[in-house]
Amino acid sequence: MKADATVDCVGLYCPMPIAQTALEMKQLKQGQVLEVLSDDEGIKEDMPAWCKATGNELLSMEEKNGQYKAYIRKK
Amino acid sequence: MSEEPKKSLTLIVFSGDLDKALAAFNLAIGAASMGMNVRMFFTFWGLNVIKKNQGGIQSKGLMRRMLNRMNRGGSSRLPLSRFHMLGIGPWMIKRLMKDIKFPQLEELIALAKQMDVKFSACTTSMGLMGISKDAFIPGVDAYCGVAAYLSEATESQVNLFI
Structure with a gap:
Protein backbone atom coordinates (compact mmCIF):
# COMPACT_ATOMS: atom_id res chain seq x y z
CA MET A 1 0.00 0.00 0.00
CA LYS A 2 1.20 3.48 -0.84
CA ALA A 3 1.57 5.86 2.07
CA ASP A 4 2.17 9.61 2.21
CA ALA A 5 4.23 9.33 5.39
CA THR A 6 5.68 6.67 7.67
CA VAL A 7 6.31 6.55 11.40
CA ASP A 8 8.76 3.89 12.49
CA CYS A 9 7.87 2.76 16.01
CA VAL A 10 9.86 -0.48 15.91
CA GLY A 11 11.30 -1.09 19.36
CA LEU A 12 8.88 1.30 21.06
CA TYR A 13 6.20 0.39 23.55
CA CYS A 14 2.86 1.88 24.52
CA PRO A 15 2.05 4.78 24.55
CA MET A 16 4.76 5.82 22.08
CA PRO A 17 3.32 4.25 18.88
CA ILE A 18 -0.05 5.98 19.28
CA ALA A 19 1.60 9.18 20.55
CA GLN A 20 3.84 9.34 17.48
CA THR A 21 0.92 8.43 15.24
CA LEU A 34 -0.01 7.20 7.21
CA GLU A 35 1.99 3.99 7.55
CA VAL A 36 2.87 2.94 11.11
CA LEU A 37 5.54 0.30 11.70
CA SER A 38 5.64 -1.44 15.06
CA ASP A 39 6.75 -4.64 16.74
CA ASP A 40 4.69 -4.11 19.89
CA GLU A 41 1.85 -6.62 19.90
CA GLY A 42 -0.28 -4.10 21.80
CA ILE A 43 -0.71 -2.18 18.55
CA LYS A 44 -3.12 -4.87 17.31
CA GLU A 45 -5.74 -3.62 19.79
CA ASP A 46 -4.48 -0.07 20.26
CA ASN A 65 6.96 -12.32 11.87
CA GLY A 66 5.89 -10.11 14.74
CA GLN A 67 6.24 -6.90 12.70
CA TYR A 68 3.08 -4.88 12.29
CA LYS A 69 2.22 -2.43 9.54
CA ALA A 70 -0.87 -0.28 9.93
CA TYR A 71 -2.29 2.04 7.28
CA ILE A 72 -4.51 4.88 8.39
CA ARG A 73 -6.36 7.41 6.26
CA LYS A 74 -6.81 10.84 7.77
CA LYS A 75 -10.46 11.90 7.92
CA MET B 1 -12.55 14.40 12.74
CA SER B 2 -15.93 14.20 14.43
CA GLU B 3 -17.78 17.32 15.51
CA GLU B 4 -18.88 16.10 18.96
CA PRO B 5 -17.27 17.79 21.98
CA LYS B 6 -13.92 16.45 23.04
CA LYS B 7 -13.85 13.80 25.73
CA SER B 8 -11.62 14.40 28.71
CA LEU B 9 -9.46 12.67 31.29
CA THR B 10 -8.77 14.02 34.76
CA LEU B 11 -6.06 12.47 36.90
CA ILE B 12 -5.25 13.05 40.54
CA VAL B 13 -1.57 12.38 41.06
CA PHE B 14 -1.29 11.93 44.83
CA SER B 15 1.74 9.67 44.80
CA GLY B 16 5.32 10.83 44.43
CA ASP B 17 6.54 7.38 43.42
CA LEU B 18 8.34 6.95 40.12
CA ASP B 19 6.37 3.88 39.03
CA LYS B 20 3.03 5.57 39.69
CA ALA B 21 4.13 8.79 37.99
CA LEU B 22 5.10 6.75 34.92
CA ALA B 23 1.64 5.17 34.89
CA ALA B 24 -0.01 8.58 35.23
CA PHE B 25 1.98 10.11 32.33
CA ASN B 26 1.47 7.00 30.21
CA LEU B 27 -2.30 7.48 30.60
CA ALA B 28 -2.13 11.23 30.06
CA ILE B 29 -0.13 10.91 26.83
CA GLY B 30 -2.33 8.07 25.59
CA ALA B 31 -5.47 10.11 26.20
CA ALA B 32 -3.98 13.23 24.59
CA SER B 33 -3.02 11.09 21.59
CA MET B 34 -6.64 10.02 21.32
CA GLY B 35 -7.70 13.62 21.06
CA MET B 36 -8.90 13.95 24.64
CA ASN B 37 -8.42 16.98 26.87
CA VAL B 38 -6.26 15.99 29.82
CA ARG B 39 -5.73 17.66 33.17
CA MET B 40 -3.47 16.29 35.87
CA PHE B 41 -4.01 17.47 39.45
CA PHE B 42 -0.85 17.10 41.49
CA THR B 43 -1.41 16.97 45.22
CA PHE B 44 0.50 15.97 48.36
CA TRP B 45 3.47 13.72 47.49
CA GLY B 46 2.47 14.05 43.85
CA LEU B 47 3.84 17.61 43.89
CA ASN B 48 7.30 16.00 43.94
CA VAL B 49 6.74 14.88 40.35
CA ILE B 50 6.55 18.47 39.06
CA LYS B 51 9.29 19.97 41.22
CA LYS B 52 12.41 21.24 39.46
CA ASN B 53 15.38 18.91 39.67
CA GLN B 54 17.85 21.76 40.19
CA GLY B 55 18.31 23.99 43.20
CA GLY B 56 16.83 23.80 46.66
CA ILE B 57 13.25 24.25 47.82
CA GLN B 58 13.01 27.55 49.70
CA SER B 59 10.60 27.48 52.62
CA LYS B 60 10.10 29.18 55.95
CA GLY B 61 10.19 27.60 59.39
CA LEU B 62 12.26 24.75 60.77
CA MET B 63 9.76 21.95 60.20
CA ARG B 64 9.03 22.93 56.60
CA ARG B 65 12.72 23.38 55.86
CA MET B 66 13.42 19.91 57.25
CA LEU B 67 10.51 18.43 55.33
CA ASN B 68 11.72 19.95 52.07
CA ARG B 69 15.25 18.74 52.72
CA MET B 70 14.06 15.16 53.35
CA ASN B 71 11.34 15.30 50.72
CA ARG B 72 13.28 17.16 48.01
CA GLY B 73 11.37 15.67 45.08
CA GLY B 74 11.95 16.34 41.39
CA SER B 75 11.29 13.86 38.60
CA SER B 76 14.85 12.48 38.74
CA ARG B 77 14.69 11.73 42.47
CA LEU B 78 11.43 9.83 42.85
CA PRO B 79 11.54 6.53 44.75
CA LEU B 80 9.87 3.29 43.66
CA SER B 81 6.75 2.21 45.55
CA ARG B 82 8.26 -1.29 45.83
CA PHE B 83 11.87 -2.53 45.75
CA HIS B 84 13.30 0.92 46.27
CA MET B 85 16.36 -0.69 47.94
CA LEU B 86 18.05 2.61 48.86
CA GLY B 87 17.87 3.83 45.27
CA ILE B 88 19.03 0.67 43.48
CA GLY B 89 15.44 -0.06 42.43
CA PRO B 90 14.82 3.21 40.54
CA TRP B 91 18.31 3.00 38.99
CA MET B 92 17.49 -0.49 37.68
CA ILE B 93 14.06 0.51 36.38
CA LYS B 94 15.57 3.51 34.54
CA ARG B 95 18.21 1.22 33.01
CA LEU B 96 15.54 -1.26 31.90
CA MET B 97 13.45 1.58 30.45
CA LYS B 98 16.48 2.67 28.41
CA ASP B 99 16.88 -0.94 27.25
CA ILE B 100 13.41 -0.96 25.72
CA LYS B 101 13.77 2.64 24.47
CA PHE B 102 11.01 3.74 26.82
CA PRO B 103 11.18 7.50 27.50
CA GLN B 104 12.40 8.61 30.93
CA LEU B 105 9.92 10.46 33.14
CA GLU B 106 11.41 13.86 32.17
CA GLU B 107 10.81 13.07 28.49
CA LEU B 108 7.24 11.92 29.22
CA ILE B 109 6.55 15.19 31.05
CA ALA B 110 7.90 17.17 28.08
CA LEU B 111 5.84 15.09 25.63
CA ALA B 112 2.71 15.60 27.75
CA LYS B 113 3.24 19.37 27.64
CA GLN B 114 3.87 19.21 23.88
CA MET B 115 0.49 17.48 23.62
CA ASP B 116 -1.14 20.25 25.66
CA VAL B 117 -1.77 18.20 28.82
CA LYS B 118 -2.71 20.66 31.59
CA PHE B 119 -1.08 20.60 35.04
CA SER B 120 -2.71 21.86 38.23
CA ALA B 121 -1.01 22.09 41.61
CA CYS B 122 -2.95 21.81 44.88
CA THR B 123 -2.55 25.02 46.88
CA THR B 124 -3.43 23.34 50.20
CA SER B 125 -0.53 20.90 49.88
CA MET B 126 1.73 23.75 48.77
CA GLY B 127 0.79 25.75 51.87
CA LEU B 128 1.07 22.76 54.19
CA MET B 129 4.51 21.80 52.97
CA GLY B 130 5.76 25.33 52.32
CA ILE B 131 6.30 24.89 48.59
CA SER B 132 6.21 28.03 46.44
CA LYS B 133 5.36 28.29 42.75
CA ASP B 134 9.00 28.75 41.78
CA ALA B 135 9.76 25.23 43.05
CA PHE B 136 7.88 23.82 40.06
CA ILE B 137 8.89 23.18 36.47
CA PRO B 138 7.36 25.52 33.85
CA GLY B 139 4.03 24.33 32.52
CA VAL B 140 1.90 24.36 35.66
CA ASP B 141 -1.26 25.98 34.29
CA ALA B 142 -3.28 26.40 37.46
CA TYR B 143 -2.97 26.55 41.23
CA CYS B 144 -6.23 25.43 42.68
CA GLY B 145 -8.30 23.58 45.23
CA VAL B 146 -10.93 20.89 45.34
CA ALA B 147 -13.73 22.88 43.68
CA ALA B 148 -11.72 23.55 40.52
CA TYR B 149 -10.76 19.89 40.37
CA LEU B 150 -14.33 18.65 40.95
CA SER B 151 -15.82 20.98 38.37
CA GLU B 152 -13.50 19.49 35.73
CA ALA B 153 -13.79 15.93 37.02
CA THR B 154 -17.59 15.95 36.85
CA GLU B 155 -17.36 16.95 33.17
CA SER B 156 -14.79 14.27 32.34
CA GLN B 157 -15.48 10.76 31.13
CA VAL B 158 -12.45 9.20 32.81
CA ASN B 159 -11.17 10.18 36.23
CA LEU B 160 -8.45 8.34 38.13
CA PHE B 161 -6.65 8.67 41.44
CA ILE B 162 -3.03 7.60 41.36
Missing part, protein backbone atom coordinates in the same frame (compact mmCIF):
# COMPACT_ATOMS: atom_id res chain seq x y z
CA ALA A 22 -1.12 11.29 16.72
CA LEU A 23 1.75 13.78 16.28
CA GLU A 24 2.47 12.71 12.69
CA MET A 25 -1.21 12.69 11.77
CA LYS A 26 -1.38 16.41 12.57
CA GLN A 27 1.14 17.04 9.77
CA LEU A 28 -0.98 15.23 7.16
CA LYS A 29 -3.82 16.57 5.05
CA GLN A 30 -7.28 15.05 4.92
CA GLY A 31 -7.33 11.88 2.80
CA GLN A 32 -3.60 11.21 3.10
CA VAL A 33 -2.40 7.83 4.32
CA MET A 47 -4.50 1.13 16.66
CA PRO A 48 -8.14 0.19 15.94
CA ALA A 49 -9.09 1.81 19.28
CA TRP A 50 -7.11 4.96 18.43
CA CYS A 51 -8.77 5.18 15.00
CA LYS A 52 -12.22 4.69 16.51
CA ALA A 53 -11.60 7.42 19.10
CA THR A 54 -10.12 9.93 16.66
CA GLY A 55 -12.43 9.19 13.73
CA ASN A 56 -9.62 8.23 11.35
CA GLU A 57 -9.94 5.21 9.07
CA LEU A 58 -7.86 2.08 9.62
CA LEU A 59 -7.35 0.80 6.07
CA SER A 60 -5.38 -2.30 6.96
CA MET A 61 -3.20 -3.96 9.55
CA GLU A 62 -0.65 -6.53 8.42
CA GLU A 63 1.48 -8.79 10.56
CA LYS A 64 4.60 -10.61 9.42
